[in-house]
Amino acid sequence: MRRTGVLAVWLGIVWLCVVVAGSEVFAAARPADRAGDPQTPVLGAWSVSGSRPLQVGAPSSVDESGILPVRVVAPGQARATVRWLGKTCVLKLDGGQAETFLPAPAKRPKSGSQALVVQAGGVEVRRAVAVRAVRWPVQKLKVAPKYVNPPQSVSRRIAAERKRTAEALSRAWSERLWKGAFVQPLKRMTTTNVFGGKRFFNGELRSRHQGLDLRGATGTPVRAVASGRVLLAEEQYYSGNMIYVDHGDGLLTLYCHLSRIDVRPGERVQAGQTLGLVGATGRVTGPHLHFGVRLRGQMVNPAALFVASKALQSVPGGSRRPAVR
Ligand SMILES: [Zn+2]
Incomplete structure (x- = not known):
């Protein structure tokens, strides 16, 4: 009888360990969900x-x-x-x-x-x-070899794109252009790759994933998450057709791999406005939207943007929802 009791206690401990370990793995794979759960006041x-x-x-x-x-x-x-x-x-x-x-x-x-x-x-x-x-996840991806170690002929192109991007980013507005809740970039938002993952391209560690990959068929409209101004809209080697929107006050959003770009640099955009269409241009494994958020010079977890904007609305006098959802 006593043995059964001891066994039951041990089984209980083992079960608890499995549950705790399991939830940790789950939390690590989906950091955004953890940031938004009720234990975060x-x-x-x-x-x-x-x-x-x-x-x-x-x-x-x-x-x-x-x-x-x-x-x-x-x-x-x-x-x-x-x-x-x-x-x-x-x-x-x-x-x-x-x-x-x-x-x-x-x-x-x-x-x-x-x-x-x-x-x-x-x-x-x-x-x-x-x-x-x-605990950030590890991501293993297979892409065309030219995207892992780009040929000499394109290294000049990549350098020029980086320079142009840096120049554009340095022109960002200091005053806030966004207001209210943020709109999801795709109407139906399913994350296939979270932010922060260590990325192994064809077995080689290349970078940390600096955005969210969202499931979307080619041709799906991509929407501006808040009002702002188009800072950059062009085709780049890794990002494919890409758009940077400046929302002011140090906040920018990035949309990559588009099949079509519908806006021009300098254009003012409203929350929910279509910027272009989902595609599979640049370094990709298939059609999807890579959505990035740059905040005061650093790439942050885009999933946190929606949690943070909800938080602001929860306080008296805080931002109200815009008309578009
Ligand atoms: Zn991505």
Whole structure:
């Protein structure tokens, strides 16, 4: 009888280990889902009290390479400064309010947290934001050999594309052009490859995956996730037909491998507007949309964008949904 009891306890422990290990693997493969689950009180630190001169809403924790949504209310003030990751940015307040996105560190700091410092009207609010480590997946892909080790003849082309992209990125707008909830780039969004995966092309480690791969048949409309301005729209060696949209305030979105581009650089676009069509141009294994998010100079997990934008709407006076979904 006692033996059976001991066995039952051991079986229980083994079962618990399997469940815990299993959920960890699941979380690692889908970091975005983890960032959005209920144990993450997004903007939980937010409190509304009219008498305080500076209020800062921000989550108490964020995933590696995630997005930290921040809302600032400083009645009577025109500007607020935000210090984060060793950089300072100035927020223009509209009616004493502003919201912004900050990129989480790509790697969890040794201390486990990152300081967020907001100042307005001589008042300072300081927060420690915990950075959660993510176990990024490994991705193995097979593509045409010329895309793993490009021939000499195209190296000049690739260098020129990189230069043009960097130049375009340096012209990004400082003022926020987006408002409200973000629209999904494809009406039906199924992720086939998450952000952050170590990518082995034909067995060779080449890069970390810097975006989300979304399932889509050739010809499916690709939509701007928010209003902004087309920064770059051209055909590139790796990205195929690609579009960079600048949403201002350091936020840009990238759409790659399109079969058709329907916008031109400099054009203003609205949230939900068709930018082009899904295709299989550039370094691909088949038709899909590669969707990337660049935030204040660093590529972040695009899945976090939708979670962060939802968080901003959840606070009193926060962004409202745009008409298009
Ligand atoms: Zn991709």
